[in-house]
Amino acid sequence: MDISFYSSFFEKRHKVAVIGGGSWATAIVKMLLDNAKAKSKIFWYMRSPENIAHILKHKHNPKYISSAGLDVSRLALTNCIDDAVRESEILIFAIPAAFLKKALEKLTEPLSKKLVVSAIKGIIPNDNLIVGEYFIEKYGVDSKNVGVISGPCHAEEVALERLSYLTIASKNLENAKLVASLIETRYIRTSVSTDIFGIEYGAVMKNIFALMAGVAHGIGYGDNFQAALISKAIQEMNHFLEAVDNQPRNINNSVYLGDLLVTAYSQFSRNRTFGNMIGKGYSVKSAQLEMNMVAEGYYATRCIKEINDKYNIDLPICTAAFHILYEGISPALEINLLSQSIE
Secondary structure, three states: OOHHHOOOOOOOOOOEEEEOOOHHHHHHHHHHHHOOOOOOOEEEEOOOHHHHHHHHHHOOOOOOOOOOOOOHHHEEEEOOHHHHHHOOOEEEEOOOHHHHHHHOOOOOOOOOOOEEEEOOOOEEOOOOEEHHHHHHHHHOOOHHHEEEEEOOOOHHHHHOOOOEEEEEEEOOHHHHHHHHHHHOEOOEEEEEEOOHHHHHHHHHHHHHHHHHHHHHHHHOOOHHHHHHHHHHHHHHHHHHHHHHOOOOOOOOOHHHHHHHHHHHHOOOOHHHHHHHHHHOOOOHHHHHHHHOOOOHHHHHHHHHHHHHHHHOOOOHHHHHHHHHHHHOOOHHHHHHHHHHHOO
C-alpha cells in the first residue's frame, strides 16, 4: 500500500490512530470525530486503562479538556500501542517530545509503511532531532510519508469549538491534503505546506519565546515590552530557520507568527504559564510540579542551544532562556539585558 497516491481522499475510509492521551491528543480525536465526511472508526492509544474505561463510560477524557464530548461509538481505545499501529494507515502522534522515546519502547510494529504525522511541538532530548527527523532516522519512515500538524490552535479552544487554524505539512503535498481533509471541521480551517522542517523548528522555538514572555510578565514587565520582545522573537526565528533549512517561506503566516502570538499571549499557554512562574521566583522543579503539565519550551531550550552550537547564530532570546533555566542566572538580569538589545 502506498498512501501517497490516493486519487480520492474519500474513496475509502482511512484508518487513523491517535497516539497519546493528553489535551492535544484529545483535541485531535475530537476534530477527527467532528469531521463531516470521514465516518470511519478512530483508533486511540493511551497508557491508562482507567482513563480508557472512564472515556467509554462517560464519553469524555477525565483529565484533559473534559468538556469535550466524544462519540465513543466511533472510538477503538487501547492501551497497547502495537494494536493501534497495526490497525491503522495514518498515525498521528501527540505525545510530549520529552516522553516520545519512552512511549515507543513497547512498539514492535513497523512504521515504515505508515503515514506518520507529528502533532508534537518539541525536540527529542539528547538526540536533538525534531520529531519528523526522529521517525525518519530511527524508524525508517520515508521522508515523503512524514507529516506535521501545527498552527495557532489551543486544545482548550477546540473543546469550545472556537474557530481555529491549522497547517499540515509534508514533502508530499498529497499526503498533507489527505490529513487536512480528515481534521477539517466547521471550526477548524486547514492549509497545507511542504515546509515540514521549518514548521517543526518554528513550533519548537515559539515555545521558548512564549516561556520568556511569561518570565517578563512574572517579573513585572508590561504588554508594551512583551510586544517588542515578540517582534524580536519572530526575527530570531526567521534567522534560525534560514540557517537550518533555507527555502522560501512567509514567516508572517499563521503557522509561524500566528502560533508564536497565541502561545506568547494566551491564558491557555502552558509555556507562558511556566515562564511566568519562573519570573515570579519559582524554581524550575517547583514550577514543573505545580503545573503538572509539560512545558515543551523548557526541554527545547537546551536542545536549540546544542543545535545552535553547530550554526553559531545570534539567538539572544533563546540564549537568555538557557541562562535562566539551566545556569541559574537571575531572570531579572537576563530580561534587563534583553531589553537593551530590543529596538
